[in-house]
Amino acid sequence: MENNFDDVMSKRTNQELIVIVSTDRSKYQQSAIISAEREIKKRNINKSIIDDAKITADEQKIKNAFFENLKATEQIRFLSVVIDVLVICLVVFIINYGASFLLSFFDSPLNDFADLSTSISIMVYFTYFIFMENKFQQTFGNMIAKTKVVDNNGSKPSLKAILIRNLSRPITIGRYATGFAFEGTPFLDRFSNTTIINIV
Incomplete structure (x- = not known):
């Protein structure tokens, strides 16, 4: 087994080896640590x-811990979702009211308005969150x-990440409608x- 660890450690970078024998020491078997030191x-x-390298690893751990503490709680996320739903409902109501008023001049069937209303709701939903x-x-x-x-680095997400986030939103609704499901x-x-993090 020790020879196996020697082979594994020989493929590690200097930074990885130093982390193994210092900050992550408790995560490895003693024989693995000996191989890393060798x-x-x-x-x-x-x-x-x-x-x-030890200082860098320690600083990264501190940053990660700080970032974890900044994450919004489930209750806070629930509050923001409730507010967003109310905003979306208000916008949809205003648009639907205007659309129904215009359609009344064309004597359109009720089914046409129902289809239009559904399309408007979906469009407003995604546009609101993505924008x-x-x-x-x-x-x-x-x-x-x-x-x-x-x-996950604490920076502004890319447009691609925002699109993925919001396209997956409807299928990830879980407890409290915030997507907490796993x-x-x-x-x-x-x-x-x-x-989602708290602003400090």
Whole structure:
């Protein structure tokens, strides 16, 4: 087994080896750590480089922990969704009212209006979320809840990520209609590598 670990460790980068023998030491078997230390000695990695790598690894862990603490709770996300639904319903109502008024002049069948109303609702739904999250990283619900959407690095998501996020939104509705459906993480977050964080 030790020879197997030697082979595995020989393929690791300097950074990976240093992380294994320092910050992630508890995650590995003792024989794996010994192999990693042996590989470090074989490569004659400078001690200052090892120390720098340890600091970098520790800083990344701190950043990750801070980022996790920033994530919005399920209750906050629920609040923003409720507000967004109300906004969408209001917009759809106004548009449908105008459309029904115009159609009344053409004596259109009721079925035509029903089909039009459904199309309007779908269009408003997707346009609202995609435009607001791509332009502002926030919907009106997020603004009131003081949250915003970010990628997993804490940066503004790409348009592609926003599209994936919102196209998957209808099929990821879970508990509280926020998409929480798997181990406490919304599927739309998983699919798009995005999340909702509190604004500090």
